[in-house]
Amino acid sequence: MEEVDKILIHALKQVGTEVSEDIDSVKQFTSELIVEAVVRCIRVIEPGLGSSLPTSLPPGMSARFRVGMSLAQACQDIGYKGEIGYQTFLYSNEPEIRSLLMFLVERLPRASAEASDQPTGKSAVLQRHIAAAIKTQLAVPWLPPNCRLPLHCEMQSVGSLHSFHTQHLSLPHCSKGKKQLKEVRDYQRDILPPVTSQLSHQASVVASILEQHTAELSAAQEWEHEWNSQGLLSRLTPQEYRSKKLTRLRKRIEEQLRSAAQTSPESAFGVPTSTSDLSELLQTFRGSAPSDHILTKGTHFTHTQKFTFTQETAAAPSAIPIGRQSEGDVQLQQQEELASLQQQIQQLCTNIDQIAADMKHMTVTNAQVLDELKQQELGNSENTEKLQVKKKTIDLLPDADNNLLKLQAVVEASAKRVVNLASQWEKHRAPLIEEHRRLKEICSSQDLESSRKLSEIKSLHEKIHMSTEEAKKKEEIYKQLVTELENLPHDASRSAYTQRILEIVGNIKKQKEEITKVLSDTKEVQKEINNLTGKLDRTFAVTDELVFKDAKKDESVRKSYKYLAALHENCNQLIQTIEDTGTILREIRDLEEQIETENSNKTVANLERILDDYKAIRQENSALAAKIREG
Structure with missing residues (x-):
């Protein structure tokens, strides 16, 4: 049982039960520790069922009984078939507690079982404690600074919060199967600064690394998804597929550049055109240069409008008199000029819109005329063919x-x-x-x-x-x-553990051999007893028949027959007495074992605890009755 108890204690520690190092057996478990262990296991097995159960016993006796009954009901709900009640937790019994804990440990999920199989070294325990602390901190909801308790102030202090600001990082990538250039390796080894030195703010290191890692991971996942969905169907190698995709992308960029370099006729009249983002970007780059240095091809209308606008703007400054004027007059004159210019601009915009609409109408009309011309040409060609056929027919008449x-x-x-x-x-x-x-x-x-x-x-x-x-x-x-x-300490060698296991196996084999030997001896003795009993019965039957025949003739033989019958009856009584004695001895041994079991179950101590709890309940009842009377 020692090995079983060690396994149980180890599994209970893994689910969060605080078992001290001095406890190495289920016999040493107290009622509080039993309740905590059972509740921790139930919370892992059925979180919804165990969330409402307390991990410690309350001080009041009636509340303790209710907690014991709820724990017993929860254990029955998850499938425990043994006898269980509030006495199982309040007045612990070692065999019952051991069977209950074994059932709960067996019902633990696989993840918890795997966690219980993990090594319990210092580094592993430290990592698990760190992970548990992070989980508890993440489980705490965020609160505003004015609503935070002291616990929240420790976990959600303002000093540990930073804005999520990322910057581009230059990281050395070592790809397998590809040789890097010597210059690249030298640059990465000698010139490339570390990650912490590439950023302007130290607080953005983690955010930048997370962003870089997320981008690389998403790119790898997208490539894998694209390759599995489209690349395999193309029946090309990954290198050929990448090169084909790159060629296709270059052609698209070239087409966008060509379309952006060509100015559409509608754009000359201020009509917005539907260009792509790349063409708009190129237009903005091209528009940054001075307009005087751009050689654009304009129509007669644009030159006329430009000449008129230049004359008006040139004549506008001449309208200002040379003499000094008051500031109000100057502002009034500027407002009038501004209003006139705005009217001119509006007039020009309306003219441009009208001309654009006329251009669209003319373009549509031109397209319709071209379609009609094509249809007439097709009709003419058909009529020409028919004419030639008729002409040849007429020549043959x-x-x-x-x-x-x-x-x-x-x-x-x-x-x-x-x-x-x-x-x-x-x-x-x-x-x-x-x-x-x-x-x-x-x-x-x-x-x-x-x-x-x-x-x-x-x-x-x-x-x-x-x-x-x-x-x-x-x-x-x-x-x-x-x-x-x-x-691990190197003083404990594996051979010692192996030797101990072999000794345990050898002892088990010896015990099995002894049990087998005792069983075989018992069978032989029983067989011998059965043989002797049968032989005795047969001998008595033969002797009784012979003596009974002679007893009819001789008086002395008649007395011998009586003595024979009395001897047989006494022997039967003696055998029955011996059998009864053996039965009584077995019952005595069973009673002694039961007494030892009851002594191990701490029956006397449990009775004393029950009496103390009964007295506490009576005191609580009397106190409640006194409160009721006072009320």
Whole structure:
């Protein structure tokens, strides 16, 4: 039981039960510790059921009884079939508590079981404590500074908060299977500053690293998704697919640059055009230069408007008199000029809009005229062909009979030639059809094979992905186990544990051999007793028959027969007495074992505790009655 208790205590520590180092057996568990252990296990097994259960016993006896009943009901709800009640927790019994804890530990989820199998070295325990502290801090809701309690002030202090500001980082990337240039390696080794020196603010280091890592991870996931959805269907290698995609992207950029470099006719009249973002960006870059240095091609209307506007702007300064004027007059004159200029601008805008609408209308009309012209040209070509046919027919009318004979001869020759060609085509058509069918079957089989191989490749990719993740997990577990092995004390050798296990196995084998030997001896003794009993019965039957025959003739033999019957009866009584004695001895041993069990169950101590609890309940009842009377 010592090994079982150690396993139980270790599992209870893993679920959060505070078991002191001095306790190494279930026998040493107190009622408070039993309640805490059971509630922790129930919270892990059924969080909704265990969230309402307290981890400690209240001071009042009636409240303790209610807690014990609720715990017993919760254990029955999760599937415990043994006898359980409030006495199981308040007046602990070692076998019942051990069976209950074994049931709860077996019902723990797999994650908790795996956690219980983890090493308990200092580094692993420290990492678990750190993770638990972070989880508790994340579980605390955020509150405004004015509503924070002292606990929240420690966890949500203003000094530890920073704005999420990111900056671009230059990180050295080492790709497997690709050789980097020597200059790149030298730059990364000698010139490239560390990450903490590349940023202007030290507080943005974590945010920048998280942003960089998230961008790389999302790019890798997007590439994997694109390759699995489109790349595999293209039946190209990853390098060919990337190069093809890059070529396609370059062509699109070139097309955007060409379309942005060409000025549309509508843009000359101020009509907005639907250009892409790249063309708009190029237009802004091109518009940053002075307008005098841009050679644009304009129409007669634009030159006329420009000349008129230049004359008006040139004549406007001449209207200002040379003499000094008051500031109010100057402002009034400027406002008048501004109003006149605005009217001119509005007039120009309306003119431009009107001209743009006229241009659109003319463009539509021109397109309609071009369509009608094309249709008329097609009609003219058809009429020309019909005219030529009719002209040839009219030329043949003067010599109609000869022409009909010639036409019939030509038709018959054409029919014979068509029949000959049909026979020849049938000769060539049969093997071609067979070849076409064969190739079609080969193509369909190849398509099926390729689709099957494609599905196999996808399944292999998934298996590779799962195997990679599993290998990473096993690698982490291996590293953790290696570190734990290095941190373990080296004085405890493995041979000692192995020797101890072998000794335990040897003792178990010896006990099994002894039990088998005792069972075989018992069977032999029972068999011998059965043989002797049968022999005695047979001997008595034969003797009784012989003596009974002679007893009819001789008086002395009659007395011997009576003594024989009395001897047989006394022997039966003696055997029955021996059997009763053995039964009584077995009952005595059973009673002694029960007495030892009851002594181990601390029955006397539990009775004393029950009496104390009864007295406490009576005191609580009397106090409540006194309060009721006073009220």
